Amino acid sequence: MRLTLRRRSSLPAEPGTAGPARVDPRTKSLTKRLRPGDIAVIDHVDIDRVSAEALLACGPAAVLNAARSTSGRYPNLGPDILVSAGIPLIDDLGPDVMALTEGRQIRVLDGAVMDGSRLVAEGVVQTPETVAADQEEARAGLSVQLESFAANTMDYLRRERDLLLDGIGVPDIRTQIDGRQVLIVVRGYHYKEDLVALRPYIREYRPVLIGVDGGADAILEAGWTPDMIVGDMDSVSDRSLRCGAEVVVHAYRDGRAPGLARVEQLGVPHLVFPATGTSEDVAMLLADDKGAELIVAVGTHATLVEFLDKGRSGMASTFLTRLRVGSKLVDAKGVSRLYRQRISNLQLTLLVLAGLFALGVALASTAAGQTLMGLTGARFDDLYSWVRTLFGATP
Numbered sequence: 001m002r003l004t005l006r007r008r009s010s011l012p013a014e015p016g017t018a019g020p021a022r023v024d025p026r027t028k029s030l031t032k033r034l035r036p037g038d039i040a041v042i043d044h045v046d047i048d049r050v051s052a053e054a055l056l057a058c059g060p061a062a063v064l065n066a067a068r069s070t071s072g073r074y075p076n077l078g079p080d081i082l083v084s085a086g087i088p089l090i091d092d093l094g095p096d097v098m099a100l101t102e103g104r105q106i107r108v109l110d111g112a113v114m115d116g117s118r119l120v121a122e123g124v125v126q127t128p129e130t131v132a133a134d135q136e137e138a139r140a141g142l143s144v145q146l147e148s149f150a151a152n153t154m155d156y157l158r159r160e161r162d163l164l165l166d167g168i169g170v171p172d173i174r175t176q177i178d179g180r181q182v183l184i185v186v187r188g189y190h191y192k193e194d195l196v197a198l199r200p201y202i203r204e205y206r207p208v209l210i211g212v213d214g215g216a217d218a219i220l221e222a223g224w225t226p227d228m229i230v231g232d233m234d235s236v237s238d239r240s241l242r243c244g245a246e247v248v249v250h251a252y253r254d255g256r257a258p259g260l261a262r263v264e265q266l267g268v269p270h271l272v273f274p275a276t277g278t279s280e281d282v283a284m285l286l287a288d289d290k291g292a293e294l295i296v297a298v299g300t301h302a303t304l305v306e307f308l309d310k311g312r313s314g315m316a317s318t319f320l321t322r323l324r325v326g327s328k329l330v331d332a333k334g335v336s337r338l339y340r341q342r343i344s345n346l347q348l349t350l351l352v353l354a355g356l357f358a359l360g361v362a363l364a365s366t367a368a369g370q371t372l373m374g375l376t377g378a379r380f381d382d383l384y385s386w387v388r389t390l391f392g393a394t395p
Contacts, residue, residue, distance in 0.1 A: 233259025
């Protein structure tokens with residue numbers, strides 16, 4: 001067991017930072033109501049990149065974490081994203097900070113959380129230096145995580161062999177997938193930018209749109225309607241669930257489905273798919289089993305660090321699911337960066353001049369165009385004569 005000695009920074013984290021407390025142990029639930037200037041109070045071990053970016057987008061005055069933002073399990077990127085953006089991050093505050101009253105005005109001073117004159121908790125002020133030190137220490141834990149990941153992969157293969165190899169247990173769905181392309185959207189890294197970059201593809205091929213939990217909201221926000229929603233229904237909005245998409249509730253292998261009660265309460269027709277893996281695995285397996293010609297994935301997890309970011313041993317299933325789907329799968333993550341245009345001003349000017357020249361040639365080659373050019377020339381002659389007369393009359 002490793003003991004880590006950590007020293008609180010001598011520099012205050014934005015002295016006197018104050019704002020209303022927004023308290024939730026689940027970061028993705030908190031970001032739905034977090035507003036600029038609020039102080040986010042979370043209990044999140046190993047803040048991952050997606051959670052950090054979601055917090056950053058909300059513009060909080062500070063982030064207070066009851067747990068350790070980097071436990072040493074692996075080098076997670078969340079703390080560095082927040083600190084680099086100038087968001088004060090107070091770490092390892094303990095469970096007392098979670099007892100703060102929602103909406104109550106609190107103040108943060110040098111790692112101390114104050115409710116009026118009462119000291120609620122004290123933690124570690126994260127700085128670029130402390131984050132870098134934690135990251136370096138956490139890299140040593142990757143070998144342990146890799147061994148655990150391999151063991152979980154073998155365990156998943158033993159338990160879900162029939163599902164992976166033969167598709168046994170995949171429910172019948174009404175959405176027509178056979179012979180079509182499928183776009184699966186997960187709220188992961190760069191999903192918004194990638195959806196924008198994929199607009200021409202979606203317009204041309206009209207793929208089946210599958211949103212994985214909050215990915216359904218992402219599809220709606222981009223201006224489309226999902227054909228299917230797959231997930232445990234913990235981060236998808238009621239609006240998405242009521243949009244007319246086919247709903248597939250992801251359940252545990254023993255049949256328990258925490259999100260089932262919510263779907264039933266909304267009165268939304270649904271299917272239940274018991275499986276050990278993640279919801280994005282379920283979406284891929286459904287699309288593959290039902291005859292998808294191609295599966296394009298946006299925001300899904302692909303690397304070891306991303307699997308660890310997810311914080312579930314079941315992420316080993318994603319590795320095997322990708323092997324199962326094979327060449328059908330096209331990972332569109334980062335496509336927005338791949339196709340980012342870099343056009344210089346000179347290139348843009350030459351392009352405009354070439355277009356004007358082509359337009360002139362086209363007009364000169366037709367009778368109507370020649371007439372238009374003659375009328376335009378006559379107008380310029382009139383304008384030139386008027387200017388000469390104007391200046392000629394000036395003393």
